[in-house]
Amino acid sequence: xxxxxxxxxxxxxxxxxxxxxxxxxxxxxxxxxxxxxxxxxxxxxxxxxxxxxxxxxxxxxxxxxxxxxxxxxxxxxxxxxxxxxxxxxxxxxxxxxxxxxxxxxxxxxxxxxxxxxxxxxxxxxxxxxxxxxxxxxxxxxxxxxxxxxxxxxxxxxxxxxxxxxxxxxxxxxxxxxxxxxxxxxxxxxxxxxxxxxxxxxxxxxxxxxxxxxxxxxxxxxxxxxxxxxxxxxxxxxxxxxxxxxxxxxxxxxxxxxxxxxxxxxxxxxxxxxxxxxxxxxxxxxxxxxxxxxxxxxxxxxxxxxxxxxxxxxxxxxxxxxxxxxxxxxxxxxxxxxxxxxxxxxxxxxxxxxxxxxxxxxxx
Numbered sequence: 001x002x003x004x005x006x007x008x009x010x011x012x013x014x015x016x017x018x019x020x021x022x023x024x025x026x027x028x029x030x031x032x033x034x035x036x037x038x039x040x041x042x043x044x045x046x047x048x049x050x051x052x053x054x055x056x057x058x059x060x061x062x063x064x065x066x067x068x069x070x071x072x073x074x075x076x077x078x079x080x081x082x083x084x085x086x087x088x089x090x091x092x093x094x095x096x097x098x099x100x101x102x103x104x105x106x107x108x109x110x111x112x113x114x115x116x117x118x119x120x121x122x123x124x125x126x127x128x129x130x131x132x133x134x135x136x137x138x139x140x141x142x143x144x145x146x147x148x149x150x151x152x153x154x155x156x157x158x159x160x161x162x163x164x165x166x167x168x169x170x171x172x173x174x175x176x177x178x179x180x181x182x183x184x185x186x187x188x189x190x191x192x193x194x195x196x197x198x199x200x201x202x203x204x205x206x207x208x209x210x211x212x213x214x215x216x217x218x219x220x221x222x223x224x225x226x227x228x229x230x231x232x233x234x235x236x237x238x239x240x241x242x243x244x245x246x247x248x249x250x251x252x253x254x255x256x257x258x259x260x261x262x263x264x265x266x267x268x269x270x271x272x273x274x275x276x277x278x279x280x281x282x283x284x285x286x287x288x289x290x291x292x293x294x295x296x297x298x299x300x301x302x303x304x305x306x307x308x309x310x311x312x313x314x315x316x317x318x319x320x321x322x323x324x325x326x327x328x329x330x331x332x333x334x335x336x337x338x339x340x341x342x343x344x345x346x347x348x349x350x351x352x353x354x355x356x357x358x359x360x361x362x363x
Contacts, residue, residue: 007222007223012051069099098120121143126161130143147176188227198214259294265359282357306339306345308339311333
């Protein structure tokens, strides 16, 4: 089974060891297990090696897997041979990410390195790059994929392009990763930093919502924070989210009653397989709680997309069925019991026939 991981990024060429170590400690506290580290700015082999090895070694003691971002130019600048990855093995990394590709044959050969370093390919191009690498009989378990991030506002990937490029990797079962952006981080590889997301639509969203969409797409295994340093609140928010099913943040209405709170928060919800365009229906609560009274309230308004509804005592057979409104409509037999966080309304598109989902409440 491929487990979904959380990761963070540090930039030793723009930071100091003490700050980075504190950040790794904080990430470790919240269950982060991957480090992305850029070596694209490196120039002095010995100074680079000493600086990077110190923080990588510390990360290793905390159980992190570190991936170094490199390019063909870095191999040349540091005098590293493609046939000898001992430089990276000596640093203690788990893998290297190739920001730019070679010719397919080189990547395939790199995947047979004796140190078992995995080779992470750039996923953010809609070309048959991976097919080319695999056609040279690459060591497939050691081939990973990771998207780019985009420091300049307006330059992140559009969602449809992201889907096409990622599917090129997922069809082979390749482990994938993409970046989300911290609202607090101001550190990246370059001197422009408008955030560091993979998807442009994520640039100004709360970090947990960004991650929820990546996981909900079913296309991304690992979510990495692109910029440093994320706040502790952001690290905790990512740590708390459910990586394996959508969990909507719901705000209850003032008159919500105890049975409605129970219906929203307790069951394992799933959407009926015979879907409709008006509402998402979770029908098991009407069976489980069929004998529990539920008087009408907040039932004479027009419901809007994202409203969480439960059938009241006037709804007969459908009393205590939970629904999420997809289109505006009115029905006095339903109570509005809450509303999904406005930032998460787009995630409703990921609730497919038979999709499992849950709710959480932070009020």
